[in-house]
Each structure stands twice: as structure tokens, then as C-alpha cells.
Amino acid sequence: MHDVLSPFTFARGHRTVRNRCALAALTNKQSHEDGCLSDEETRWLTHRAKGGFGIVTTAAANVTKTGKGWEGELGVYDDAHLPGLRNLANELRSHGALSLVQLFHGGIRAPTSLTGVQPMTASATVLDSDEHGTAREMTAEEIEATVEAFGQAAQRCEGAGMDGVELHGAHGYLIAQFLTRHCNRRTDEWGLEQDPVAFLRTIIHRVRERTSPDFLVGVRLSPKMPQLGFTFEEGMRVLDAVKELELDFIHVSCWDILETAEHNGTVLPMTQHYAEAIDKRVPLMTTGGIWSADDAQLAMAMGADLVGVGRVGIAHPDWPELLSRRGKTIGRPPFTVQHLKEASLSPTFIDYMRRWEGFVAD
Ligand SMILES: Cc1cc2nc3c(=O)[nH]c(=O)nc-3n(C[C@H](O)[C@H](O)[C@H](O)COP(=O)(O)O)c2cc1C
Numbered sequence: 001m002h003d004v005l006s007p008f009t010f011a012r013g014h015r016t017v018r019n020r021c022a023l024a025a026l027t028n029k030q031s032h033e034d035g036c037l038s039d040e041e042t043r044w045l046t047h048r049a050k051g052g053f054g055i056v057t058t059a060a061a062n063v064t065k066t067g068k069g070w071e072g073e074l075g076v077y078d079d080a081h082l083p084g085l086r087n088l089a090n091e092l093r094s095h096g097a098l099s100l101v102q103l104f105h106g107g108i109r110a111p112t113s114l115t116g117v118q119p120m121t122a123s124a125t126v127l128d129s130d131e132h133g134t135a136r137e138m139t140a141e142e143i144e145a146t147v148e149a150f151g152q153a154a155q156r157c158e159g160a161g162m163d164g165v166e167l168h169g170a171h172g173y174l175i176a177q178f179l180t181r182h183c184n185r186r187t188d189e190w191g192l193e194q195d196p197v198a199f200l201r202t203i204i205h206r207v208r209e210r211t212s213p214d215f216l217v218g219v220r221l222s223p224k225m226p227q228l229g230f231t232f233e234e235g236m237r238v239l240d241a242v243k244e245l246e247l248d249f250i251h252v253s254c255w256d257i258l259e260t261a262e263h264n265g266t267v268l269p270m271t272q273h274y275a276e277a278i279d280k281r282v283p284l285m286t287t288g289g290i291w292s293a294d295d296a297q298l299a300m301a302m303g304a305d306l307v308g309v310g311r312v313g314i315a316h317p318d319w320p321e322l323l324s325r326r327g328k329t330i331g332r333p334p335f336t337v338q339h340l341k342e343a344s345l346s347p348t349f350i351d352y353m354r355r356w357e358g359f360v361a362d
Pocket of ligand 1: 024025026027028059060102168170171220253254255287288289290308309310311312353356
């Protein structure tokens with residue numbers, strides 16, 4: 001088993017990352033109304049590159065104006081976003097990190113109050129928690145236009161000097177919606193009968209067409225999505241198809257890497273099932289509840305090649321350096337506002353973190 005602080009080289013593009021520590025995508029509400037990066041957002045991400053993270057991923061970034069999921073979201077749908085992305089790419093590279101932009105479309109979770117239009121997804125759908133109303137079915141032309149928007153967004157990211165993109169196929173947003181029977185009851189070529197991953201597959205092809213061969217392209221998946229009736233078994237079937245695609249990494253979003261699931265009669269941590277199914281065909285990143293060096297090594301022992309973190313990276317910009325100082329205690333929530341300010345969180349971001357129970361000490 002490799003050490004989490006050992007370097008890793010991506011097989012396809014030969015890009016080497018200085019360690020296995022990745023800052024996962026973290027929405028922070030700091031982008032401008034028009035989707036352009038703010039100085040605060042650039043500062044918070046750059047601080048993580050300075051702190052030794054091998055990979056720094058941006059927050060989810062919407063690939064179309066109407067795919068926006070929340071206020072303060074990063075945009076990547078217009079060339080007006082390029083200067084900010086270019087500056088960020090330069091900053092992250094100058095501090096030794098590889099940079100990824102997470103490409104996102106909210107689908108049913110792109111509320112009318114933000115976009116001015118009715119949300120759309122694979123098939124007309126009402127969510128149980130009906131905060132976003134009913135989504136209408138996308139036409140074939142709209143699906144093609146959305147695929148193209150993902151392709152163009154990736155092209156824009158490469159043009160800005162980013163090292164790659166992570167397609168947000170997790171957490172119940174548009175790509176994930178196409179994977180579930182709850183949202184996708186189509187009988188055309190985008191339906192689940194013909195190809196359970198048709199939309200994702202086509203996006204990956206388009207992104208590859210629009211970018212150079214060494215540009216990193218990964219996908220983030222949820223192993224299960226109970227709110228959309230998507231089970232772990234269905235997740236494993238999706239994985240079987242996804243692991244054959246032209247990807248540089250697959251990122252499984254566990255929320256808790258210790259959580260187990262049953263597959264083929266065996267109960268194992270979800271990451272381990274993913275690692276066994278992928279069988280080293282594609283590098284695997286896992287995320288969820290990792291704080292200490294032991295947690296990170298456990299993730300590696302489960303078969304992960306890369307270890308993603310969210311909350312510990314918010315609180316500790318220099319988390320990889322803390323790991324290198326063996327035995328160093330890594331502080332846990334709650335964190336004072338002063339601590340978070342010193343970790344380069346703006347008041348807006350700190351306020352957002354109050355939604356995560358027990359994170360901010362007030
Ligand atoms: C404030 C916050 C914002 C998040 N934003 C995103 C996001 O934009 N995209 C995404 O895929 N996951 C997002 N997540 C999930 C994280 O990437 C990560 O998977 C999750 O926090 C579990 O990891 P952790 O236990 O290390 O925090 C977010 C989590 C938090 C706490």
C-alpha cells in the first residue's frame with residue numbers, strides 16, 4: 001500500500017501529483033452574481049495549494065446559465081469567466097498543486113427563482129421534498145446542447161490552464177438524475193434500457209473531443225442516492241459501465257468511508273467494493289469523514305489511490321503538512337470564526353458553514 005504522502009502519476013497524461021491528498025469540491029458561495037471567481041474564492045483555494053494539497057478542486061461550477069443550483073455559484077459557461085479561472089490556475093500551479101474544476105448542472109435542482117426558467121431533467125419529475133417544483137422532460141435538442149455545454153466548459157477550463165475537470169455525477173444533480181429510474185424513464189437512446197450511462201458516456205466523449213489527450217477527466221459518483229431511489233446495487237451497475245470509459249479517475253463520494261454495503265453476498269466498506277470492481281483499471285479517489293493520518297491510510301488500505309477531503313481541508317489549509325508531522329493532533333469542529341478567518345474563509349463562507357451543524361463555534 002502506498003503512503004498518502006507519496007506522489008502519484010496519472011497513466012493517461014503522465015501528470016504527476018505531489019501526494020495523494022485532494023481538496024474535494026466545496027461550494028462556498030463566494031462567486032460573483034455573474035459566475036466570475038471572486039478574490040476571496042481564489043484566496044481560499046490558493047491557501048490549500050500553499051498548504052500542500054496535491055490536487056485542489058474548485059466548487060461545483062455550472063456549465064449553463066440555467067443549470068445554476070444556488071447563489072454565489074462559480075460559472076464556467078461563458079468566456080467572461082476565463083480571466084478568473086486563468087488567474088486561479090496560475091496561482092494553484094505556482095504553489096505546486098494540480099487544479100480541477102468540478103463541472104455541474106443542477107437539472108431538477110436548478111431553481112426557477114435563480115434561473116427564471118422551469119428546471120428540466122431526463123423525464124418530467126417531482127421531487128419528494130418539492131422545494132424546486134416540477135422539472136419538465138428535456139428535448140433531444142436540449143440534451144445535445146447540454147452535452148455540448150459540458151464539452152465547451154471543459155475546453156474553457158483547459159484554455160484557462162487548469163489541469164482537468166471532475167464531472168459532477170453525484171449527489172442527485174443532472175448527471176446523477178440521468179442515472180436513476182426516478183428521473184429517467186425515457187425510451188429513446190438516453191433511457192436506461194439501451195444504455196444506463198448514455199448521458200454521462202456522451203459527455204465524456206464530448207469533453208475528450210474538446211480537450212487534449214493529457215487533460216485530466218474524472219467523474220464523481222454517489223454509491224447510492226436514497227432520495228432518488230438509487231440503490232448501492234444500481235450504483236455498482238453504473239460503476240461497471242463507467243470504469244470502461246476514458247477516464248483518469250473515478251471519485252466515490254461516501255460521506256463516511258467507514259459505511260459498509262452488501263454486494264455479491266459480501267459486506268465491505270463502499271470504497272473497498274469500488275476498488276475491487278474497478279480492479280486498478282482507473283485510479284480511485286474516495287471521500288467522506290477523513291480527518292486524521294490514520295483515516296487517510298485506512299482509505300488507501302481500502303484500495304483508494306487518492307484521498308479526498310472536505311471539512312478538514314476547510315479548517316486546516318495545511319492538512320497534508322499536518323499529516324507529515326506524525327503524531328500531530330488535527331483539530332476537530334467546532335472552529336472559531338477567528339480560526340476560520342485565518343484559514344482564508346470570507347464572512348460569506350463562514351456564514352455558509354453555519355449550516356453544517358457544529359462546524360462554527362458561535
Ligand atoms: C460546505 C460544503 C460544500 C460542498 N460542496 C460540494 C460541491 O460543490 N460539490 C461536491 O461534489 N460536493 C460538495 N460537498 C461534499 C464534499 O466534497 C465532501 O464529499 C463531503 O464534505 C464529505 O467529506 P468530508 O467528510 O471530508 O467533509 C460539499 C461539502 C461541504 C461541507
